[in-house]
Amino acid sequence: MSNQDIEKQEFNITVYTENQIGLLSRIAIIFSRRKINIESLNTSPSEIDKIHRFNIVITESEEVVRKLVRQIEKQVEVLKAYYHTNEDVIWQELALYKVSTDVIAEKVSVERLLRENGARAVVIRKDYTVFETTGHREETDNLINILQPYGLIEFVRSARVAIIKDSDGFNRKLREFERLEPGEDVIENEYLNQGEKVFTM
Amino acid sequence: MEVAQETLTTPAPKTAVEVSGSVALLEALIVEGVDTIFGYPGGAIMPIYDALFDYNDKLNHILVRHEQGGIHAGQGYARTSGKVGVVFATSGPGATNLVTGLADAQIDSTPVVCITGQVFAHLLGTDAFQETDVINITTPVTKWNYQVTDANEIPEVIAKAFYIAKSGRPGPVLIDITKNAQIQKFNFEGYTPCNHIRSYRPKPIVRPQYVEEAAALINQAKKPFIIWGQGVILGSAEQEFKAFVEKSGIPAAWTVLGAGAIPTDHPQNVGMLGMHGNYGPNVLTNECDVLIAIGMRFDDRVTGRLDKYAKQAKVVHLDIDPAEIDKNVKSTVPVWGDCKETLPMLTKLVEEKQHTDWLNTFNEYTRKEVEAVIHDELNPTTPEMTMGEVIKQLNEITKGEAIIVTDVGQHQMVACRYAKFNNTRSNVTSGGLGTMGFALPAAIGAKFGAKDRTVVAIIGDGGFQMTLQELGTIMQSGIDVKIIILNNRFLGMVRQWQELFNERRYSFVDIQSPDFVTLASAYNIPGKRIDDRTDLPNAINELLSTKGSYLLEVMVTKENNVFPMVPQGCSVAEIRLK
Ligand SMILES: Cc1ncc(C[n+]2csc(CCOP(=O)(O)OP(=O)(O)O)c2C)c(N)n1
Numbered sequence: 001m002s003n004q005d006i007e008k009q010e011f012n013i014t015v016y017t018e019n020q021i022g023l024l025s026r027i028a029i030i031f032s033r034r035k036i037n038i039e040s041l042n043t044s045p046s047e048i049d050k051i052h053r054f055n056i057v058i059t060e061s062e063e064v065v066r067k068l069v070r071q072i073e074k075q076v077e078v079l080k081a082y083y084h085t086n087e088d089v090i091w092q093e094l095a096l097y098k099v100s101t102d103v104i105a106e107k108v109s110v111e112r113l114l115r116e117n118g119a120r121a122v123v124i125r126k127d128y129t130v131f132e133t134t135g136h137r138e139e140t141d142n143l144i145n146i147l148q149p150y151g152l153i154e155f156v157r158s159a160r161v162a163i164i165k166d167s168d169g170f171n172r173k174l175r176e177f178e179r180l181e182p183g184e185d186v187i188e189n190e191y192l193n194q195g196e197k198v199f200t201m
Numbered sequence: 202m203e204v205a206q207e208t209l210t211t212p213a214p215k216t217a218v219e220v221s222g223s224v225a226l227l228e229a230l231i232v233e234g235v236d237t238i239f240g241y242p243g244g245a246i247m248p249i250y251d252a253l254f255d256y257n258d259k260l261n262h263i264l265v266r267h268e269q270g271g272i273h274a275g276q277g278y279a280r281t282s283g284k285v286g287v288v289f290a291t292s293g294p295g296a297t298n299l300v301t302g303l304a305d306a307q308i309d310s311t312p313v314v315c316i317t318g319q320v321f322a323h324l325l326g327t328d329a330f331q332e333t334d335v336i337n338i339t340t341p342v343t344k345w346n347y348q349v350t351d352a353n354e355i356p357e358v359i360a361k362a363f364y365i366a367k368s369g370r371p372g373p374v375l376i377d378i379t380k381n382a383q384i385q386k387f388n389f390e391g392y393t394p395c396n397h398i399r400s401y402r403p404k405p406i407v408r409p410q411y412v413e414e415a416a417a418l419i420n421q422a423k424k425p426f427i428i429w430g431q432g433v434i435l436g437s438a439e440q441e442f443k444a445f446v447e448k449s450g451i452p453a454a455w456t457v458l459g460a461g462a463i464p465t466d467h468p469q470n471v472g473m474l475g476m477h478g479n480y481g482p483n484v485l486t487n488e489c490d491v492l493i494a495i496g497m498r499f500d501d502r503v504t505g506r507l508d509k510y511a512k513q514a515k516v517v518h519l520d521i522d523p524a525e526i527d528k529n530v531k532s533t534v535p536v537w538g539d540c541k542e543t544l545p546m547l548t549k550l551v552e553e554k555q556h557t558d559w560l561n562t563f564n565e566y567t568r569k570e571v572e573a574v575i576h577d578e579l580n581p582t583t584p585e586m587t588m589g590e591v592i593k594q595l596n597e598i599t600k601g602e603a604i605i606v607t608d609v610g611q612h613q614m615v616a617c618r619y620a621k622f623n624n625t626r627s628n629v630t631s632g633g634l635g636t637m638g639f640a641l642p643a644a645i646g647a648k649f650g651a652k653d654r655t656v657v658a659i660i661g662d663g664g665f666q667m668t669l670q671e672l673g674t675i676m677q678s679g680i681d682v683k684i685i686i687l688n689n690r691f692l693g694m695v696r697q698w699q700e701l702f703n704e705r706r707y708s709f710v711d712i713q714s715p716d717f718v719t720l721a722s723a724y725n726i727p728g729k730r731i732d733d734r735t736d737l738p739n740a741i742n743e744l745l746s747t748k749g750s751y752l753l754e755v756m757v758t759k760e761n762n763v764f765p766m767v768p769q770g771c772s773v774a775e776i777r778l779k
Contacts, residue, residue: 018400022336022346029341052398074346076365079400 001035007061012084012091013069015054016046018077025056027078030071036060042095042159051079057160073078084164091162095140096122097131097147098154102130107150119141128153217388222352222378223252225389226316227282229359231259232392235287235648239274243291243294245331246318248383250289263649263678266670268295270642272302273668275313276756277646279306280629281604281654283437285366286313286646292320293331294625296377297338301636304374306341308436309458312371314362322350322379335377344372352385360395369403370522371435404521409546415517415534416550418491422515424559425451426489427505428474431458431632432540439463439512439625441544444493448641452563454482456497458632461622464586465601471563475503476767479615480574480776481566483767486511487774488562497542499529500633507510509772519543548577573778574764579619585758586734588615588687595657595685595694595743596621603655604629606647608640608664611693614763616659626651638667645674655683655745662688662714672724675750683744684728684752685718689759697762721752728752 017023024043031038039057046053048136058065065083101124104110114120119133133143140157220228226249238260242250253262267269268290275286290296296317304433306313319325320332336348345365362374396635419425427449433442439462442686446453446463448739452471455462463470472479474486483505486492492514497503504510507529518525518532519540526535536543578589592615601621605631607613613630622628629647631639644658665686675682692710699707718728727747731740737755744753767776 022340022348025337026340033341067524067528070528074524076398076401086307 001124008059009062010057010059010086011065012086012089012160013054013056013058013065013072013081014084014162014164015056015081016079017052017054017075018079019045019047019050020077021050022031023075023077027072027150030068031056031058034064034068035066036064040159042161044161049074055160055162084162088166089162089164091136092134093137093140093145093160093162094132094134094158096154096156097143097152098128098134099131099147099150099152100131101126103150113146115148119143138162208440215388219386220350220389221248221252222355222382222385222387223249225352225355225387225392226359226378226383226461227252227256227260228389228470229356229392230287231256233359233363233394236261236285237273237278238287238289239265239278239646240289241265241268241271241291241295242289243331244294244317245292245320245380246289246295246316246378246383247713248315248380249316249318249378261649262289262310263645263674265642265645267668267672268298269301269708270307270645270668270671270674272299272313273636273639273642274646274671274674275315275642276302276306276311277308277606277629277648278650279311279313279646280643280650281308281626281647281656282650283626284312284650285363286311286650288313288315289317290315291318291331292335292377293333296335297526298334300338301634301638303339303375305631305634305636305639306373307342307344310371310431311373312366313373314359314366315373315375317375317377317630318383319348319377319379321381322383325350325379335375339375342373343375345399346375346377348377348379349382350379352382352387353409355739356389356392357384357395360393361398364395364398365401365647371402378564404539405523405555406544407536407539407546411534411536412546413550415493415519415536416547418517418534418552419451419547419553422489422491423495424485424489425449425491425556426482426485426514427453427493427495428456428486428497429453429459429462429495430456430497433459433462434496434625436496436521436539436541438496438539438541438544441541441548443467445544445548445551448553449551450553450560450754451493452482452556452560454479456500456503456632457617457628457630459497460617464623465621466623469558470562472567473618474773475500476505477618477763477765478776479567479618480504480570480765480778481563483765483773483776484566485563487513487772490515491515491517493519494530494532495519495544496521498522498525501529505767505771505773505775509774520546530541535635542617570765570778571590578615581758583758585729586732586737586755587761588612588689588757589619590734591687591737591741591755591757592616592619592659594737598738598741600743601628603657604651605645605654606630606640606644606658608660609635609660609690609694610661610664611697611761611763612659612661612687614632614694615687618763622711626656637661637664640664641668641682641684642671642674644684645671645678648680648682656681657683657685657745659687660684661693662686662690662717663692663712664716665717666712669720672721672726675726680750681748682750684721684726684750685713686752686754687753687757688714688717689761691759693761694763696760700760700762701766701768713777717752717754726750726752728754730754730756
């Protein structure tokens with residue numbers, strides 16, 4: 001293993017953006033152009049009206065991640081981008097498991113299974129049952145292993161969502177980031193909560 | 202279109218008028234101060250061209266011969282005028298022909314706004330005739346792009362396009378407008394330029410403590426060295442830069458795109474950096490104690506091998522683009538901001554000094570370089586002419602006042618090395634992308650951007666053949682561009698590499714050319730070919746004194762090399778004189 005590989009670790013990149021067609025591809029290109037694989041990508045509205053939030057997970061060295069984040073921030077529709085190690089964030093992935101209701105009712109103590117894996121049943125139909133669990137990769141993987149012998153019909157796992165551990169959340173991070181990389185503060189941005197009044201499409 | 206134009210070409214009509222998307226677009230361009238558009242029509246942009254027919258007294262449209270020519274002309278216009286270049290093209294093949302120019306403008310931070318026509322919105326994604334996914338094709342090579350499908354969006358989008366193209370670190374913007382949006386009538390309430398976009402911060406706020414730290418480093422330095430790039434020119438900070446250079450007394454060297462920000466003959470201007478730059482600035486990069494990089498991005502053609510680049514130096518990096526700081530070279534003190542703002546702050550804090558001995562070290566290296574390379578290049582004793590002596594002759598006649606537009610190859614490096622620039626915005630070349638075929642159309646645009654100045658295009662026999670159809674644009678527009686073809690009967694720069702690094706295996710670099718002078722005459726452009734040194738002064742005089750365009754073909758040595766050279770994979774200090 002080269003030094004570079006040793007330095008590599010999972011990073012959670014958080015990007016605040018306008019909700020704009022084509023931006024996803026602009027951001028994706030920043031990674032693909034450098035031949036960096038995106039392991040997980042989630043995009044959704046944020047706590048601020050009309051601002052979207054991307055959560056992107058990649059495995060890279062911090063130096064590479066820092067440069068990537070600057071390139072992301074350069075995009076016109078990006079308000080702010082940050083990166084964090086796994087230690088800095090609380091993260092979760094949602095998983096759904098579809099199994100045959102007959103098999104599962106007959107062969108397993110469903111109650112115990114759910115309790116032990118922190119799962120719950122989302123749908124119970126005559127033909128199949130869907131369970132749901134949320135957690136880290138190992139936790140959701142664990143339930144696959146348990147259900148596999150009982151004929152797991154279908155499985156899906158969501159992209160990762162992450163929230164910063166620090167009690168100041170992005171607020172403090174933002175200021176720290178600003179110190180290293182000056183710019184108008186997003187929070188100080190007078191236009192931030194003016195929605196339609198500002199020049200945006 | 203029923204409405205009289207007089208009521209329209211004002212920034213904000215009191216009452217809304219009903220106009221088509223096309224008319225709104227042209228009105229917007231006028232408010233943005235656009236006077237020249239380079240373009241090529243086609244089915245999907247016909248409504249815009251139809252509207253343009255009524256605007257020919259306000260908007261000068263130059264019909265190019267190929268869309269690539271259109272965008273290079275737009276780039277040339279932007280580079281000499283400091284304004285935004287505007288380009289029109291139709292959908293599909295028209296739009297894809299812009300891609301090379303967009304990539305070129307993106308890497309060289311040139312502000313251009315391209316308007317492309319697109320098929321009707323209801324046909325998008327159906328593989329309709331001449332439908333191409335222009336937005337996705339151009340995403341990696343634009344600063345911003347947007348597809349308009351409704352005429353109501355046009356005023357806002359165009360305002361945004363111009364603001365993004367010219368603010369902060371400039372760049373190309375492409376707006377793709379579907380045909381229905383061009384035709385659609387809507388209530389046009391006038392046009393207001395944009396000055397703020399919530400998510401876009403064109404320049405970072407300057408933090409004075411970094412400027413203070415930078416000044417402290419500079420004041421302590423024994424061997425400080427300034428390297429500057431196009432950022433000085435893009436920020437219109439030439440005066441501020443000169444004041445800094447002169448007060449600090451620090452020797453200063455330039456990247457290809459920075460040429461001309463201070464005159465070539467300025468006593469502290471120690472020459473060009475990089476692969477074919479001057480000997481002194483390259484070697485001494487690895488001896489200075491503080492390296493002050495201003496508006497430049499440490500391109501690999503400038504730095505050579507990064508792990509051996511200026512390792513001994515503390516680095517102060519001034520740049521408007523935060524992503525450039527620490528991208529290639531780690532800075533000791535980063536100074537984020539527009540150098541128009543940061544340079545005066547820095548000048549105020551630096552001590553007035555003269556680094557005479559240190560400056561002399563550069564001069565010492567210059568002497569070596571003159572002896573080993575420059576003297577013979579400019580005063581050859583061989584029967585055949587060199588590219589360098591042509592440039593020298595040009596300098597003598599133009600006195601460093603001309604705009605020099607170059608293509609890509611040996612002649613480009615020779616021209617950048619030897620041409621004298623008394624003024625800023627005088628060196629127009631494809632620096633980052635190295636686009637052959639750039640010069641002829643860019644020179645056309647350069648002349649439109651600076652009508653009072655002499656524009657000389659210096660082009661290789663290879664590159665000329667990439668966009669020579671733009672001679673037609675010269676003919677039709679009557680523009681005055683002086684063309685010098687430096688014909689070495691080779692794809693010279695590639696041949697040089699093959700000679701030096703591939704044991705002279707000249708694989709497909711032997712290029713034949715048509716009779717360029719006859720070709721020019723077919724376009725009504727006078728010209729001459731010379732291959733005797735004694736004809737050179739007269740020929741250049743004739744080129745410059747002939748009214749209108751002129752093509753001069755100079756036959757130069759076939760196998761001449763551009764030296765010095767930092768071979769790929771070497772450190773700048775390993776620059777070779779031969
Ligand atoms: C569009 C494009 N294709 C290929 C190249 C690669 N290339 C760089 S320099 C060069 C040779 C240029 O030859 P010429 O135009 O005759 O100029 P010279 O080097 O002889 O001055 C080539 C082929 C390029 N830069 N651009």
